[in-house]
Amino acid sequence: MTTLMQGLHTLFGFEHFREGQQQTIEQLLAGHSSLAVFPTGSGKSLCYQFTATQLPNLTLVISPLIALMHDQLAFLTSKGVSAACLDSSQSKEESQAVMAGVQSGNIKILMISVERFKNERFRRFIRHIPISMLVIDEAHCISEWGHNFRPDYLKLPTYQQELAIPLVLLLTATATRRVQRDMAQKFSIHPEHIVQTGFYRANLDIDLIPIPASTQGDKKPNNDKLNALKGVLNDTQGSSIVYVTQQKTAEDIAHALQASGYSATAYHAGLDSDIRSTIQADFMTSRTRIIVATIAFGMGIDKADIRLVVHFDLPKSIENYSQEIGRAGRDNQPSRCVLLANLEGLSVLENFVYGDTPEPQDIERLLHSITEQTKDGDEWETQLYSLSQQTNIRALPLKTMLVQLELLGAITPKYSYYADVRLKWEGDRIAFAHQIPADWQAAYQAILKGIQYKKIWGTPNFEKLFNEAGLPRSEVLQILEFAADQQVLTLESKGLTEVFQFHGDAFHHQTLVNQLHQYVDEKQTTEIERIATMMRFFQLDRCLNHNLARYFGDKNAPEHCGHCSVCRKKVLVFNRPAPDTALHDASLDWQQDLAIPVQEFAQQLATKSPTTKITDVLITRFLTGLTQPVFTKIKARQLSGFGLFEEHRYESVLAAVKQYRFAHKH
Structure with a gap:
């Protein structure tokens, strides 16, 4: 050995x-x-x-x-x-x-x-x-x-x-x-x-079941899908995960299954962490048989005996699909991976991508907010939440923008700190001086004099300590943390502030706007193509397990697995839903349908955020229910038009909005 x-x-x-x-x-x-x-x-x-x-x-x-x-x-x-x-x-x-x-x-x-x-x-x-x-x-x-x-x-x-x-x-x-x-x-x-290593798993059966689309505009779970789901759950014994796209769907389906006597619970990011932990523990110990979940559930779930993974809604990509079905059958026992397949929800997946893409004026606003506060060689400080509100760029794309500016050499991250630091003494601060290392004694005494109190909580005056005692913020915090470790005081901090070095020589404003806009455009195209690639994969007429393995670079999977729907001679063809006819209709009815929600939105924006420019894209995001930072500020969800066309494809709504606004300019 x-x-x-x-x-x-x-x-x-x-x-x-x-x-x-x-x-x-x-x-x-x-x-x-x-x-x-x-x-x-x-x-x-x-x-x-x-x-x-x-x-x-x-x-x-x-x-x-x-x-x-x-x-x-x-x-x-x-x-x-x-x-x-x-x-x-x-x-x-x-x-x-x-x-x-x-x-x-x-x-x-x-x-x-x-x-x-x-x-x-x-x-x-x-x-x-x-x-x-x-x-x-x-x-x-x-x-x-x-x-x-x-x-x-x-x-x-x-x-x-x-x-x-x-x-x-x-x-x-x-x-x-x-x-x-x-x-x-x-x-x-x-x-x-x-x-x-080899990607192919011989114990996973991939089954794509075509389901008729429900009537457009019907917000309830598709009955055909729900019945198909129950059929699959009845045919397969053991622990099961049912994946859906949205939190509300998870709740609706879990309730429908519970009403039919199934042991089922919803799981999504909108639940408190304690509740999520309890749900997960019940599933891991098989007290709950079925979890109906968004993709918030699964990563790190090391349960070996999951017998069934159902995609009630379309997954986000082939990568996500692979990761999610990979949770089935880790004990190498036969397990089923079922997709209840129709094109419902395809527009929701695409719309999520469009909702994340910053507009050119948002990128302009981001760069202006940096240059307004800095000169070459200066430090630029920002808190991400307030910057997101200011620029109307969602948190994840905003972080990506900042990383891109780093990679383009326009800014360099230096450090981050908590803007708000406060402390409360738990022990004798004077007596504690005897426990402070000798080389910190003078600094400790200076800190005691440099704390401003409101009742029992105190705040170090970092600026005063630096100007009068030459103490940098990091050294003050190091000494306070030492005291906190000795339980002489309680230290609290919040308001994470990122600090960057600003490089004016590399900050060519219009060039950066163009580069960032091109980057987000490419990202958007890549993500939309990723969805299209997945849709093509599901409609292949060749072994699905073989092609899934090849997608990830494994060329050794069998050409015919014998345990997927294609090998069983069932090739999936998605039934195309009725096109968005209403959205292409230039009749007066369509323009009237848009008139009230668009006017209401424009009025709310002008009243509550007058500096925000109204654009075709912003109106489309409002109508398709895609959350934006400015929508929180103006309470857009309270307006009747918010999400009015969330079931429609973003590009169709955008085309209609452009047509409507063009007609109303002339």
Whole structure:
């Protein structure tokens, strides 16, 4: 038995490595950063878990979900591996205990979210910790061409360099060849160190069931779909996930199933985290059989015996579809993956993409807000929520814009801080001076004089402390954090403020507007094409399992799996719904239908946000119910026209709005 095999058995109790695991671990132990692309449920995590036990220093794991961290921590703890996480659900005492364990070297694996790097205190802390390996789970989030792109992940290569981490492991289940190349290039991973295992899973049966479309404008769940869902649930025993696009649909279907005697619960991001945790725990222990969920549910759900995954609505992309059906049958027992297929909801998927794309004047406003506050070499400070309100760019696209400006050399991120810091003394502040290190004594005394109190809470006057005592903000916080660690005071902070260096020489306004507009246009086109590619995939007349594997670069899947609807001679053809005839009708009726909601919206905008320019796109987003920051400000949801045409395709509504506004200008 090899040394690796002995270690695997001794540490984790496993007799054999799964495909790809040993190769990845050997590469890492030889000092080669690696990318592991394994299908969902095939043991990606063991690659870092085993390697971490063989490395001298800390392994830092970036994970996208608290639930995922907790599941992996439970496994590691059960195997006697010293691991911990820092997350928002912890108390101050719990966080302090974790940091103390990392500092002493007792903790070998630390899991965090990428957002943790925005925390001043964490960055100061981690800078002094020797780190052997950086692990990035769900690493496709790094790629701008990946399906769950998160702008903050783009900063991870910089963090790796700043912390001088010698080794990187990227883990993902869903990455096309293009995404793999993009991810590897960002971390200088050589092509020979990309490990991709077979994607094909012989136990998954893919079944596409055509369903007639319901009457247009009917807001209730499609009865044909609901009956088909019940039929599938009756035919398949065991735990089941039913995926839907919108929160309301999840609630409606869960209630309909409950009324018919099924053990079913809705799960979505609109529920409190405590409720979500309870629902998830009930499903994991099989107290609840069926979860009706948006895509908020699933990542990190390590339940081996899910027998059925149903897509009640269309998934967002082939990548999402693959990830979601991959949650079925992790115990390698036969499991079903069913799509209740019609074109209902296609417009909703496309509309989400259009609603995220900033307009040219929004981009202009963003660049003006930067230049108005700065000169070359200055620092630019911003809080993302207020910047989103000011520019009318949604939070995720706004983060993406800022990252693009970084990549174009116009701004450089420096640090972030909490604008509002306050403290409350729990012990004797004067007596505590005896516990302060000698080189901090003068600073501590200055801080005591530089705190302004309102009743029992005090706020450090950072400007005064810097001007009068030469104390930078970071040093003041370091001393206060030391006092908080000793439980002499309670420290609270809020109002996260991002600070960037502004580079006037690279800030060519019109060029940047054009570059950013081209970028968001390309992103929009890519996302719409991704949906179209998925629709073509579902209508293929060749084995679906084979083609799904090929999409992710696996050429070894059988050409005829024998367990998909195409292999059973059932090729899906989507029935086209009736076209948006009303939206192309230039008659007076159509113009009258639009007149009241558009006038009402224009009036509300002029009254409550007079600086916001009314455009065809903004009106279309209002009519199709696509949330925008300015809509919150003007309470657009209270107007009768909000979401009036949400079932229609965005481009059809936009064309009609242009026609209507053109007619009313003449």
